[in-house]
Amino acid sequence: MKMKIWAVVAAGFFTMMPALKAAILTGTPEALLTSGGLDRFSAGLFYQQLRRPIETETGFEMELQARTYEAVLGLDIMPWLTLYGSAGGSDARFRNISDYGQDRFSWAAGFNMNIWQWTGYGDMPVWRLNFKTRADVARYETETGNLEIKWTDYSVAFPVGYEVVFARSPESITELDHLEIFLGPALSYIDGRYQQGGQSYDFEEQNSFGVMGGVSLFITKTLFVGASASYFDRFLIRGGVGYSFE
Secondary structure, three states, rough: OOOHHHHHHHHHHHHHHHHHHHHHHHHOOOOOOOHHHHEEEEEEEEEEEEEEEEEEEEOOOEEOOOOOEEEEEEEEEOOEEEEEEEEEEEEEEOOOOOOOOEEEEEEEEEEEEEOOOOOOOOOOOEEEEEEEEEEEEEEEEEEEEEEEEEEEEEEOOOEEEEEEEOOOOOOOOOOOOEEEEEEEEEEEEEEEEEEOOOOOOOEEOOOOEEEEEOOOOOOOOOEEEEEEEOOOOEEEEEEEEEEEOO
């Protein structure tokens, strides 16, 4: 009798399995991401060229030159705070000493914080003034022949921005939205190492204090093209395009 009961239970269980499996697969309460769940994300593609005077641990002075490209993904964790990360490639050389090498993987992570903002008067103000803090850490490397260069750049900037608003209606799709111009002091520390001929040498920046500035043109409220430059005895030039999914 017990064997018959267990046989009936087992048969019932295996009969219900397809239905239970279907319920599990189709009964997920919520999706991980929805179309409305992307409004806090932004993305972009950027390219930069940099030149930095450096000094090795032995006191030898050189100029580091590099070209980098990256894809950036940002997340607004607060209305005034954006975290971002990027991945891409880089190649570099020491001026008059080596040639550009093979592209290697590069990455960066940082934040953009809008600390203060003053909006012009009226229902549709034509200008805005803001003060932000931007900081990131970026890792680069390259290799050419028997020379390998790796370095990390720790940077922070405190730009003041002035925005000119063009669009006179939030629903306008025929007008440019706004233009932002920014300028401010910056700090940048380089911690690097290069290997050549079986020897390894550390190097760092010669000047940590500089200035950065740039301009961003918002074609729409969510799509922009921008260019910026930083100066630390030599220029770093950066440009790209970005989009916010708000």
